Amino acid sequence: MTYKYIHCASRFTEDQKNFYENNGYIIIKNEVSHDEIDKFHRRFLDICENRCDDYTGFISKDPVLKSKGMKGEKVINKLQDFIQDSVFSDYCSNKKVLNTVENIIGPNITAMHSMLINKPPDSDPDVSRHPMHQDLHYFPFRPAEKIVAAWTAMETVNEQNGCLFVVPGSHKCGVLYPHSYPKGTKNSLYHGVHGMAHLPKVNAVMEKGDTIYFHPLLLHGSGPNYTKGFRRAISCHFADSNCEFIDVTNTTQHNIKQEIEGMVQKRLGIKLDYRNAWKTKSKLIKGQPGNFQKYDSHL
């Protein structure tokens, strides 16, 4: 199966709309300029080299490379929750990205989750890969069709360096599958689905600045980086500001809720309900405030 590369005008064509609806993803070429990407790369390196004291997001390290004494960009494999960051926030408000997002979820846009994912060379494949999963597993808000991920390649990404793979059309089942840790995993929070490895996958081979948008029920993941270079990508999940928070207690999402609440308590010393954790890190980007902004976080 092949997938389409599409040059986006300001409104989706019927073809683009149909492609996203049928496949659960769309790739837009040259969505983010090389200058913007270089700016994000410099910020990433400044954080890796401890050259900035104003970064307040999370920093994750590759546990295996850390145990080998690696430093800086050779060990930091993820920055997370930088929606308020002075530099990275430009990704969440990039005009071209927002234009495409608006085509998918409408004009009232809240940024919910942001990441820069780095795959350094020489990592253990079990750390470097991201198991097949659906992003909705992590989200205590609905409806699914009003949520979209934007993921931009910061350099050429292909099968060798661990590009994303997707299972086209898998979002159409409308089901959120149970997720848990795959055997041998060494990354915290990297839950995956089980028994679906046989499904036909497509590698999202992309160049610097190309951006893939995908539905939160789409099965996807990424392979290990087998090269001597880095594989970096920047991403943000957006939702219609009128999505509703839901209580995921005793659902298939109970495990991730408990794990993240426990992590917040350990790292920040505060007891935060899962929905509040998501509200706290969200930011209205465009259009009218909605349910997210009105949500009474006092539980």
Ligand SMILES: O=C(O)CCC(=O)C(=O)O
């Ligand atoms: O960038 C990657 O390798 C995986 C990202 C991903 O699948 C996700 O964040 O949901």
